Amino acid sequence: MGMAGQPAAEAAHEDVDIADFDLTAVPDGYIADPYRYFAALRRNSPIHRNPDGSYLLSRYDDLTTVYRDPKTWSSGKKVEFKPKFGDSPLYEHHTTSVVFTDPPDHKRIRGLFQAAFTRAALEALKPRIESLVDQYLDELEDRRTMNVVDDFSFKLPIEVVCDMLGVPGEDRMLIRDWALAILTALEPKLSQAQFDTGNRAVTDFKAYLRDLVAHRRAHPTDGSDGEILTALMNAEEDGEKLTELELLHQCIFMLNAGHETSTNMISHGVHEMLRRPDQVQRLRDDPSLIESCVEEILRYQAPIQINNRRATMDTELSGVPLPAGTQVNLLIASGNRDPEQFPYPDTFDIGRRPNRHLSFGLGIHVCAGNSLARIEGVIAFGKLFRRFPTLHLIGPAVIANRIRFREVTDLPVAI
Numbered sequence: 411m412g413m414a415g416q417p418a419a420e421a422a423h424e425d426v427d428i429a430d431f432d433l434t435a436v437p438d439g440y441i442a443d444p445y446r447y448f449a450a451l452r453r454n455s456p457i458h459r460n461p462d463g464s465y466l467l468s469r470y471d472d473l474t475t476v477y478r479d480p481k482t483w484s485s486g487k488k489v490e491f492k493p494k495f496g497d498s499p500l501y502e503h504h505t506t507s508v509v510f511t512d513p514p515d516h517k518r519i520r521g522l523f524q525a526a527f528t529r530a531a532l533e534a535l536k537p538r539i540e541s542l543v544d545q546y547l548d549e550l551e552d553r554r555t556m557n558v559v560d561d562f563s564f565k566l567p568i569e570v571v572c573d574m575l576g577v578p579g580e581d582r583m584l585i586r587d588w589a590l591a592i593l594t595a596l597e598p599k600l601s602q603a604q605f606d607t608g609n610r611a612v613t614d615f616k617a618y619l620r621d622l623v624a625h626r627r628a629h630p631t632d633g634s635d636g637e638i639l640t641a642l643m644n645a646e647e648d649g650e651k652l653t654e655l656e657l658l659h660q661c662i663f664m665l666n667a668g669h670e671t672s673t674n675m676i677s678h679g680v681h682e683m684l685r686r687p688d689q690v691q692r693l694r695d696d697p698s699l700i701e702s703c704v705e706e707i708l709r710y711q712a713p714i715q716i717n718n719r720r721a722t723m724d725t726e727l728s729g730v731p732l733p734a735g736t737q738v739n740l741l742i743a744s745g746n747r748d749p750e751q752f753p754y755p756d757t758f759d760i761g762r763r764p765n766r767h768l769s770f771g772l773g774i775h776v777c778a779g780n781s782l783a784r785i786e787g788v789i790a791f792g793k794l795f796r797r798f799p800t801l802h803l804i805g806p807a808v809i810a811n812r813i814r815f816r817e818v819t820d821l822p823v824a825i
């Protein structure tokens with residue numbers, strides 16, 4: 411790994427006590443720095459039994475073993491969500507969307523998805539992404555300060571994914587609120603109010619999309635602008651199509667999956683870079699580092715920190731027997747800092763290669779939007795740091811009190 415111009419490797423994490431570590435009741439200080447808990451888990455309890463009976467997997471190799479074996483490790487959520495969500499709209503959504511289905515349904519839905527998610531559709535989006543980023547930066551030209559989240563990172567991903575599904579500009583705040591409500595229902599601990607808001611969001615979102623699909627049916631497009639809704643509606647593989655209900659849930663999922671994650675990638679990226687002016691300078695000196703820079707940002711602060719799987723049969727991991735039905739939490743953000751896979755894992759190095767981080771997952775469910783997210787990152791960071799070379803932090807980043815999604819809510823900088 412190229413260490414030229416690097417900050418000294420950060421001090422090894424002090425051991426924190428993780429004997430009673432509970433993901434549903436994390437200790438104070440976890441949100442500020444989950445990574446020291448992960449380091450202790452990897453070292454002292456790599457297959458950690460959580461008090462709720464699920465297990466936390468923190469080592470890179472155990473995560474990849476699970477991701478690569480969908481037969482043993484199911485993504486289906488029916489067993490887990492039935493008691494939690496009952497017969498609710500949230501249950502319907504989270505058991506129908508592609509990410510929570512198993513083969514053979516998964517293969518069919520993902521195939522139809524990919525038929526719409528073509529290279530040509532992505533290429534068609536690139537000029538649009540460039541002009542959007544230019545426009546946001548133009549708007550900042552005369553400003554002295556900004557909140558990176560509201561004034562920059564939040565704007566692009568939601569525009570892009572709404573463009574892809576043909577959602578008109580004026581409705582984008584609605585989508586943001588629904589998405590937040592639906593994804594918040596996936597947090598390990600859920601209040602009654604969050605449950606109610608999540609259910610209302612699914613119902614309203616479905617009704618909204620039903621109208622959008624009807625409109626698109628009456629006015630189809632040729633997709634040359636990167637819109638894929640028509641292609642999704644028409645998608646067919648081996649004579650199989652999505653049912654309308656499936657189509658609506660995939661659209662909801664895509665609108666959710668496609669914006670919060672990328673927004674957080676951009677916010678974290680700006681933060682991690684500005685904490686290290688030498689890395690910003692390094693990128694300016696060598697713009698060809700932009701791609702590995704985006705990968706390092708993704709590795710260092712995984713926007714999705716946890717994925718889940720359930721054992722379909724009796725099995726074992728690293729010698730620990732796990733009976734059928736065992737739920738596992740795949741700590742992506744821990745795998746990304748495993749020193750067995752990443753030398754100096756806590757050092758942020760925009761030239762790091764190889765960098766096989768797990769931020770997009772792995773295997774059959776690997777993020778369908780990973781190319782799009784990478785394009786967004788390359789264009790957003792490339793243009794931002796070129797345009798505003800004196801950008802610097804003027805206050806601390808505020809991280810939301812959420813476990814699954816690592817969200818920056820405030821990031822004040824001077825331009």
Ligand code: HEM
Nearest residue numbers: 508509667668671672675717769770771775777778779783
């Ligand atoms: C930085 C941004 C993103 C991150 C970190 C991210 C992360 C992930 C992860 C970890 C998974 C795997 C879930 C699992 O295996 O259980 C996933 C799946 C998925 N993502 Fe992303 N994602 C991002 C952006 C996007 C975008 C922009 C889109 C679409 C517009 C998207 C669409 C999807 C879809 C459709 C799946 C489900 C694939 C399947 O189950 O086969 N993602 N994503």
